[in-house]
Amino acid sequence: MAAAGVASRRKAEELIVEGKVSVNGKVIRELGTRVDPDRDRITVGGKEIVQERRVYYVMNKPDGVVCSAEGRTDARGRPTVLSLLPPLTERIYPVGRLDYHSRGVLILTNDGDLAAALTHPRHSVSKTYHVKFQGRLDLAELETLERGVTLEDGTVTRPAEDISVIRETDTNTWVQLTIHQGLYRQIRRMGESIGHPVLKLIRVAVGGLTGDGLADGEVRPMSATEVYDLFERAKADSGR
Numbered sequence: 001m002a003a004a005g006v007a008s009r010r011k012a013e014e015l016i017v018e019g020k021v022s023v024n025g026k027v028i029r030e031l032g033t034r035v036d037p038d039r040d041r042i043t044v045g046g047k048e049i050v051q052e053r054r055v056y057y058v059m060n061k062p063d064g065v066v067c068s069a070e071g072r073t074d075a076r077g078r079p080t081v082l083s084l085l086p087p088l089t090e091r092i093y094p095v096g097r098l099d100y101h102s103r104g105v106l107i108l109t110n111d112g113d114l115a116a117a118l119t120h121p122r123h124s125v126s127k128t129y130h131v132k133f134q135g136r137l138d139l140a141e142l143e144t145l146e147r148g149v150t151l152e153d154g155t156v157t158r159p160a161e162d163i164s165v166i167r168e169t170d171t172n173t174w175v176q177l178t179i180h181q182g183l184y185r186q187i188r189r190m191g192e193s194i195g196h197p198v199l200k201l202i203r204v205a206v207g208g209l210t211g212d213g214l215a216d217g218e219v220r221p222m223s224a225t226e227v228y229d230l231f232e233r234a235k236a237d238s239g240r
Contacts, residue, residue, distance in 0.1 A: 009112070020045050052090045054111045056222035059084065060214035061098050061106040069093035081106060084217050095119060096127075096182060096206075104129070104203030105211045107230075108219075114227065117234035118207065124158075124180035124237045125207045125230075130166065132200035133191055137165070137173045141194050145177060149190045157181060157190060172199060180237065207233040 012021075019027050022043045023035050035042060037051045061067070065081055066074045069092070072083040081094055085108070095107040095115045109115060118125050137145075142163055149157045158181045166174040173196070179186065191198040204210060207230050214220065 015044060052110055055088070055090050055092060055109060056111065056114070056227050057085070057092065057108045057219050058209060058211060058214070058222050058226075059106045059108060059219040060211040060216055061103055062216035063101050063103050065217075066100055067094045067097045067106065081108065085219060098203060099185060099188075099201075102201040102203065103216065104201075105206050105209065106203075107206060107209070107222075114230060117231055119182060121181075123234040125234050126161075126178050126180055126205070126237065127182070127203060127207075128162070128176065128178045128205040129187060130200075130202045130204055131175050131177065131187055131191070131198055133173045133175060133196040134199050135172065135196050136168055136170070137175065137194075137196060141196065142175070144194055145175075145190060149193045151183075151189050151193055155183065157183065157186065176204075206230075207237075 013031055015021050016031055016033075017029060019029055021028055023033070023040050025041070042049050059081060061081060062084075064079070065084065066078050068074050068080040069082060070080070072080055074080055078100070082092075085092075090110050092108045092110045093115075095109060095118050098104060098106055107114075107118065117123055142165070146160050146163050148159050151157065158179070161178040161180075163175060163177045166176055168174065177187075183189070187201060188198045209222075209226055209230060
């Protein structure tokens with residue numbers, strides 16, 4: 001139902017439990033019931049639903065925009081990533097999150113299979129960032145980021161990869177790093193844990209997909225090759 005644009009996955013589950021969903025004329029209430037959208041007739045509240053075509057976009061998310069699919073503005077009146085998209089008939093949503101003040105590569109789609117492949121912990125798809133830390137990081141602190149950081153709740157992050165200093169001044173350090181994890185506000189929490197708060201955060205790649213050529217706030221359709229490559233990268237990274 002989410003893929004057909006009827007409702008979010010959570011709302012779809014509520015509709016099923018409430019007995020508002022029928023398959024081939026029979027009401028279903030069991031979550032996880034398997035259906036074939038090409039053969040089965042699925043209705044919600046008596047209205048037949050039709051599978052949407054799957055669409056894929058990559059956005060260079062700017063600062064000051066919320067990662068939400070609930071509308072063009074959130075409850076506080078802030079613009080969401082949907083406000084940056086052209087008019088679409090499909091109901092799409094962001095895959096993973098970038099917080100309000102973070103920028104960079106963001107994938108938007110209505111393909112639940114791709115979303116699961118990119119966000120499920122089992123797949124561990126790589127995400128590369130440029131991070132501006134407050135202060136100068138010494139070798140030991142860079143090694144801590146690479147080895148794994150103990151966060152404030154006791155969680156130890158997985159090892160990071162490809163850590164390199166891009167540039168540094170007397171007051172801050174820009175670092176490139178790649179992670180295979182997606183904890184809530186992970187990199188900002190890593191910075192806090194090593195005593196160097198994150199001042200700026202830019203995601204430059206997801207599973208090898210970049211936003212090269214896109215200005216802040218710009219979006220473009222993904223190619224079939226890019227979609228295929230993301231699925232393949234998810235398979236390759238599975239079990240890391």
